[in-house]
Amino acid sequence: MELHTDLYLGDCKEELKKLPANSVDLIVTSPPYADQRKSTYGGIHPDEYVKWFQPISKQLLRVLKPTGTFILNIKEKVVEGERSTYVMELILEMRKQGWLWTEEFIWHKKNSYPGKWPNRFRDSWERLLQFNKDKKFIMYQENVMVPMGDWAKSRLKNLSDTDKIRDNSKVGSGFGKNISNWLTRDMAYPTNVLHLATECNNKKHSAAFPEELPEWFIKLFTKEYDTVLDPFMGSGTTLNVANRMKRNSIGIDIVPEYYDMVSKQLKPVELYLLEPKPNYEKVEHQRRYAIR
Amino acid sequence: MELHTDLYLGDCKEELKKLPANSVDLIVTSPPYADQRKSTYGGIHPDEYVKWFQPISKQLLRVLKPTGTFILNIKEKVVEGERSTYVMELILEMRKQGWLWTEEFIWHKKNSYPGKWPNRFRDSWERLLQFNKDKKFIMYQENVMVPMGDWAKSRLKNLSDTDKIRDNSKVGSGFGKNISNWLTRDMAYPTNVLHLATECNNKKHSAAFPEELPEWFIKLFTKEYDTVLDPFMGSGTTLNVANRMKRNSIGIDIVPEYYDMVSKQLKPVELYLLEPKPNYEKVEHQRRYAIR
DNA sequence: GTTCCGCATGAATCGATAG
DNA sequence: ACTATCGATTCATGCGGAA
Numbered sequence A, B: 001m002e003l004h005t006d007l008y009l010g011d012c013k014e015e016l017k018k019l020p021a022n023s024v025d026l027i028v029t030s031p032p033y034a035d036q037r038k039s040t041y042g043g044i045h046p047d048e049y050v051k052w053f054q055p056i057s058k059q060l061l062r063v064l065k066p067t068g069t070f071i072l073n074i075k076e077k078v079v080e081g082e083r084s085t086y087v088m089e090l091i092l093e094m095r096k097q098g099w100l101w102t103e104e105f106i107w108h109k110k111n112s113y114p115g116k117w118p119n120r121f122r123d124s125w126e127r128l129l130q131f132n133k134d135k136k137f138i139m140y141q142e143n144v145m146v147p148m149g150d151w152a153k154s155r156l157k158n159l160s161d162t163d164k165i166r167d168n169s170k171v172g173s174g175f176g177k178n179i180s181n182w183l184t185r186d187m188a189y190p191t192n193v194l195h196l197a198t199e200c201n202n203k204k205h206s207a208a209f210p211e212e213l214p215e216w217f218i219k220l221f222t223k224e225y226d227t228v229l230d231p232f233m234g235s236g237t238t239l240n241v242a243n244r245m246k247r248n249s250i251g252i253d254i255v256p257e258y259y260d261m262v263s264k265q266l267k268p269v270e271l272y273l274l275e276p277k278p279n280y281e282k283v284e285h286q287r288r289y290a291i292r
Numbered sequence C: 001g002t003t004c005c006g007c008a009t010g011a012a013t014c015g016a017t018a019g
Numbered sequence D: 001a002c003t004a005t006c007g008a009t010t011c012a013t014g015c016g017g018a019a
Helices: A013-018 A046-063 A087-096 A149-158 A163-171 A173-186 A213-221 A237-244 A256-274 A281-290 B012-018 B048-063 B086-097 B152-159 B163-169 B177-184 B212-221 B237-244 B258-273 B280-289
Strands: A005-009 A025-028 A064-074 A100-109 A125-132 A193-196 A227-230 A250-254 B005-009 B022-030 B066-073 B098-110 B125-132 B193-196 B227-230 B248-253
Touching: A005 A013, A005 A256, A013 A046, A013 A250, A025 A213, A046 A064, A046 A087, A046 A250, A064 A213, A087 A125, A087 B086, A100 B098, A193 A213, A213 A237, A227 A256, A227 B248, A237 A250, A237 A256, A237 B163, A250 A256, A250 B248, B005 B012, B005 B258, B012 B048, B022 B212, B048 B066, B048 B086, B086 B098, B086 B125, B193 B212, B212 B227, B212 B237, B227 B237, B237 B248, B237 B258, B248 B258
Parallel strands: A005 A250, A025 A064, A025 A227, A100 A193, A227 A250, B005 B248, B022 B066, B022 B227, B098 B193, B227 B248
Antiparallel strands: A064 A125, A100 A125, B066 B125, B098 B125
């Protein structure tokens, strides 16, 4: 099978109309956040944010499959000492459109922006809002299981003294069995909090979010050769990850520089995929390097 | 000085009217969450939640000092596959009342309840909504500083090699301050995510939140002999912590069993405080044990 | 080749200063 | 008065050069 990557240059409100209905398995995106400075290029004023996003979310609702999922990464800023309410108003508006607000994941940022203010701490989390068209959506939970590492450690630490002594007396037999039990059960289902660091090191493409983030949701909500859409692709983090994970992808951006950048990044991959494949491991290996 | 603890038995909507205006420095509470099962005792239906809470938040706005803070611990439940929207509607309604929604802290629960659902992961976070009457509220940030991460450790290690020598050569010239500056750098300001475990060790009362939680906010927003209010005191976690930290406290609950329980818990403390105090350390020591 | 250290860099926010 | 710009604050991260 062949992987498709379709890029569109333009306002996603319009470009999305070119896509067929019920054709996308997963939408992962991080739109520009509201900005009180009107002069900023592309900045949307908080008061106008819902009105601006409403026609876009309407198109997203149209193109998403009934079994698909929409993940929206967003966070309200502080305006005059108060948190803006446009995100809440957006959720209420999208429900009126027919979206189901099924879950709110939290992205707990390990390295948040520094700063000190008299009445506020550093903001180290963002919302990952999950929307669906239908209560019956597809979810591959077992694909995002995490090592039990920390959980098991704390459990072992919490064992009472008597338990530990008892275990020590069973050296060679019982304790060994216990250990093996822990080892076989080394994977656990995650929670709705993602504890990741931001990627702020690279020179050119300062990605809005780290690759782990779209990767996690792509694993959770799609299988190979499903279709992933990012209507605000920016530097193309979501698309790169989708390609690497063998998912078809669609990207839209209104900024020509981003469009060109992502086009160049993806070209080597696509060309390579059309060539005959010598063997699986080699392909996997080279693809990773081709994208990055 | 003497510590006061005032308990009220009754509906907080009415009991709060007995308190004078602008008299409370901090409100920390965890009201009953909305519950779709009408039969549950005390459960409020999601659709009626805002209407139910509105007169209470109006009274809280009245009793809070202009420099005070209101911390509301709440989380929407899942109803028919969707997250309820009553928390968002509550925030919007409280802003109409005159509250400022200044911040949303996240309580990231280290050990969330186990469980598995076909289309949902374990919910391991709750909202800690901060409301204020005025943009100028009191905050003692330095009281909640946390140890720095690994970066600081390596940094301090560097200092011991070169900068320490330099500082030592300047002893007596007033540059010794540098050393103390670096030593204070052991601690960093926290973020707006609180990563705490739930308390699962308690025998009788399943406290709504762990003691660390009210403790953190009491440290952050009050000084000794300030007044802390919990209009839904339940088993009295907030009041116990406030007492231990030498804050005056006010507790309200509609359930007689809770009222009695907290009365008994607090009695030994209050009696002791009325006795003559032999010396400071002893008082401190015995108070801690009297409460727990 | 490891390990260690220096450095730049973030979806930030406030208060002061300038137009 | 009201708005726009700017500097100060601050910490986790990973790269690249050095020991």
